[in-house]
Amino acid sequence: MIYRETYNFLLQNVSSREFDACLYSLLKIDWDGVIQATSKEVADAVGTKKKYLKHIVKKYSKLLSRKVLVAFKDKYILNIGKPKNLGFDKRTDRYCKLFSFFYTPEFRSLPLNAKRLILMGAYKMSTTGSEKTVIEYNDIVPSKRSEGNSFFTRGRLLDAIQAIQNSPFKSFANVSMISTIRDRQELVWFSFENGTLDNFEKNHTERDLLRQKMLKAGFLGMLSDSFCEDIQSVGMSIYNKLTKLEKTFSKEDGPVRGVKEELLEIARLVYDRSIKKMAIAMNKPDHKDFTTETKKASAYFSAIVRDELTQEMLKYQNQVDNYKDLLSSNEHLRGSYQMELQYDEETGKALLGDSLKTANQTVLDLEKYVRIARVLSNWDEEWVKARANTVVYEKNEAEKSDEVASPKKRVWNSKEEAITHLKSAKKKASEQILKLIALISKNGISTESNKVNANRVEKFEDIRRETVDYRVQVLWKTKEQYESYFDELSKEITVA
Structure with a gap:
């Protein structure tokens, strides 16, 4: 699951490859938040080199606003979200499922802002339970009346939509700008492929560890x-x-x-x-x-x-x-x-x-x-x-x-x-x-x-x-x- 804290971190603090590495790590953490995967396994999974992954680890092991990776024996604890997969409260907790499309070459080839936009749409899809959903324009692009997201401007939003529509990822989701007829309010419309809500990855790390032990x-x-x-x-x-x-x-x-x-x-x-x-x-x-x-x-x-x-x-x-x-x-x-x-x-x-x-x-x-x-x-x-x-x-x-x-x-x-x-x-x-x-x-x-x-x-x-x-x-x-x-x-x- 991508909890709200992890969601905000992915939107604001990572590069494109760091985005992919974090998503992969969420599939490999145990109940204690320990990432049960080697540097080579993560590098191979996200299509980068082990040397670059070590740079990512070094960056997020330093004390920024908080340590995102905390050393634990010969591994690291992912110190954001609810890594233990425990204590979930359906009345208050909001999250995005680990949809299978996050782990495809089509998604990983997208530019960073396109990944951010897809994540925002996926999060909204998870919370509403609908594969067709909209997000208000001002909830994405900041204005005087709303905070939005500082990394988006109108031009960057349009470029992200264009990148999605011109990429192979279009087979997973259509994204476009629309406006309401009555007050001409602008919205970003997401239409994910039928069955997407039920097509997600599960974390079987503890099951693998049980068999090993x-x-x-x-x-x-x-x-x-x-x-x-x-x-x-x-x-x-x-x-x-x-x-x-x-x-x-x-x-x-x-x-x-x-x-x-x-x-x-x-x-x-x-x-x-x-x-x-x-x-x-x-x-x-x-x-x-x-x-x-x-x-x-x-x-x-x-x-x-x-x-x-x-x-x-x-x-x-x-x-x-x-x-x-x-x-x-x-x-x-x-x-x-x-x-x-x-x-x-x-x-x-x-x-x-x-x-x-x-x-x-x-x-x-x-x-x-x-x-x-x-x-x-x-x-x-x-x-x-x-x-x-x-x-x-x-x-x-x-x-x-x-x-x-x-x-x-x-x-x-x-x-x-x-x-x-x-x-x-x-x-x-x-x-x-x-x-x-x-x-x-x-x-x-x-x-x-x-x-x-x-x-x-x-x-x-x-x-x-x-x-x-x-x-x-x-x-x-x-x-x-x-x-x-x-x-x-x-x-x-x-x-x-």
């Missing part, structure tokens, strides 16, 4: 598109749910710096680790049907994701506990944080001593960890309750309607059947927690981020609790809460 993790079988789509839907739900919860908490309690970015990193980490475990599981004889029973496979994958996210939740809860102990037990640190700030008389900036800087950073870290732990805890709770609520919902809906149920919906023919299924869901939820308790009790769970934070704490004094004990306590408490919830739902069905 499964292969590298040891699964050598073929993965169908339907299998990939079901696994990807679980992965996308991690991103969407975590960002949605953070947005809700930010509205309630205010935003916390760095939380959203770290949650997205957690989502990617959990998704990738879960793919590796899924690949190993699919080599087992009991799971050979996963390639065809894709819903069953996605349910299994979802359980793996839940395990991984629960581990992350425990890590962050442990960090919260560490930092609270640090601030409450260390007089030097607490005193530094609570002391009154002093300010420079000339600049008005706060004068921070080393101890005060450390204290402020510790409190900021604590605030971030509290929010992340809360988001992950809520995700886990909703994941478990969703399985319980689905049982009750399907049971109630079956009772309310005499219609034939959808094949995708399970129908409970009796209370006993619904309760049996609910008990099974409860057992699975408990078993997952017990498995984690056994894993932590045996090995503990450690990451590089924990080591860094532990070192920061130990600089003041060794006040950390025993990590394993604390996490096990949290898991036992969570297990009891979930079991109580399932039991209450079973009672509701029994008395209904």
Whole structure:
């Protein structure tokens, strides 16, 4: 999708070849906005040389009004629009589809202003849903009453229309100037080829990455598109749910710096680790049907994701506990944080001593960890309750309607059947927690981020609790809460 921000960038900031390179990159970005294509692949696709593409990368990696390309390992993040393909809101978001004609030699051979004009018409076509559309002249060429687009004059607009009409691209779209009969208002009329609205390219980058990761993790079988789509839907739900919860908490309690970015990193980490475990599981004889029973496979994958996210939740809860102990037990640190700030008389900036800087950073870290732990805890709770609520919902809906149920919906023919299924869901939820308790009790769970934070704490004094004990306590408490919830739902069905 070409979101409004990307659309404006293409209209105002790029050359003809940069225009093509950006459009191609939109087909090759993953959920994190990383362009999963080499310089040679992009250069070959847009008909330029690798050397020139390096010049483009260098240009947009510099800080202009903002960095358009941000270095990420050996690749780049496209830092405009909504590169994650997530969080789309159909009520507010406007976008242009990646129409197939954008990737044709006919389009790439057009001069820059002709490309700009076609993009404006395509954007209007996407938002109106009509292959025949008009744009007011003053919305293209600036006047005293409208801003228009600074790169267009009347002469440039007419030249762009002429270039389109005299080019092979005319087979994709006709563009001309018209005027209304009543008030003689000038309009630019676009008539795109029939079927254009349904002829667009899709970004399959994540699907390709999924197949690559499964292969590298040891699964050598073929993965169908339907299998990939079901696994990807679980992965996308991690991103969407975590960002949605953070947005809700930010509205309630205010935003916390760095939380959203770290949650997205957690989502990617959990998704990738879960793919590796899924690949190993699919080599087992009991799971050979996963390639065809894709819903069953996605349910299994979802359980793996839940395990991984629960581990992350425990890590962050442990960090919260560490930092609270640090601030409450260390007089030097607490005193530094609570002391009154002093300010420079000339600049008005706060004068921070080393101890005060450390204290402020510790409190900021604590605030971030509290929010992340809360988001992950809520995700886990909703994941478990969703399985319980689905049982009750399907049971109630079956009772309310005499219609034939959808094949995708399970129908409970009796209370006993619904309760049996609910008990099974409860057992699975408990078993997952017990498995984690056994894993932590045996090995503990450690990451590089924990080591860094532990070192920061130990600089003041060794006040950390025993990590394993604390996490096990949290898991036992969570297990009891979930079991109580399932039991209450079973009672509701029994008395209904």
